[in-house]
Amino acid sequence: MADNVKPKVIAFIGSPRKGGNSELLTKELLKAAEQEGAETEAIRLVEYDLKPCDACLACRKTKKCKIDDDGEKLFDKVMEADGIVLATPVYFGSCSPQTKILIDRMGYLAKALGQPLNNKVGSALVVARRAGANFTLAEILFFFLINGMIVPGVSYWTVAYGRDKGEVLNDKEGVDTARELGRKLAWLTKLLKSKPTS
Ligand SMILES: Cc1cc2nc3c(=O)[nH]c(=O)nc-3n(C[C@H](O)[C@H](O)[C@H](O)COP(=O)(O)O)c2cc1C
Secondary structure (H helix, E strand, O other): OOOOOOOEEEEEEOOOOOOOHHHHHHHHHHHHHHHOOOEEEEEEHHHOOOOOOOOOOHHHHHOOOOOOOOHHHHHHHHHHOOEEEEEEEOEOOEOOHHHHHHHHHHHHHHHHHOOOOOOOEEEEEEEEOOOOHHHHHHHHHHHHHOOOOEOOOOOOOOEEEOOOOOHHHHOHHHHHHHHHHHHHHHHHHHHHHHOOOO
């Protein structure tokens, strides 16, 4: 594998809580990915103006979303990345509203454009206090899979536990698993970037 290949991994953090558990866990993943040679960026979705999909279906014809907000900027970020991470807290057994809006908006536009996410690598991080983590993880991974994305596995599902800010760092196995995913993401995106498959 060429040493000069530097893949870009962009994480979209779906928690509205600054310095919260999803953000802390994401930083652990990104640090590990950087150590393996990836360039990384973290984006807190709440800092962007991102309105829900209004089902106008205009994008099917125009290949653009007509909602006047930061959706296009975020879609451009997704397209720029070799690997994307969606990190979310569990809210009533599902992902956060910010995460779901990104999924709906980029998902529908991607379908309108063909399959632009094809062969990008997709990873998810989920933080819960107690329950709903696996369902939420599956929700995100299913989104990646229906977009032709490649989903790497590690030694455990990438969920971690904590309630108050910072508590997730006490979940050693959860943090270790996130770091393992960061290393795997860097390795896989580097491999795919040096040997394009399509
Ligand atoms: C509106 C709301 C709903 C929540 N629902 C759940 C839930 O269904 N299951 C759970 O285990 N934790 C639930 N939690 C707890 C959060 O998932 C948990 O505190 C998590 O660490 C928050 O991550 P963050 O710091 O990144 O925001 C909920 C929290 C909020 C604010």
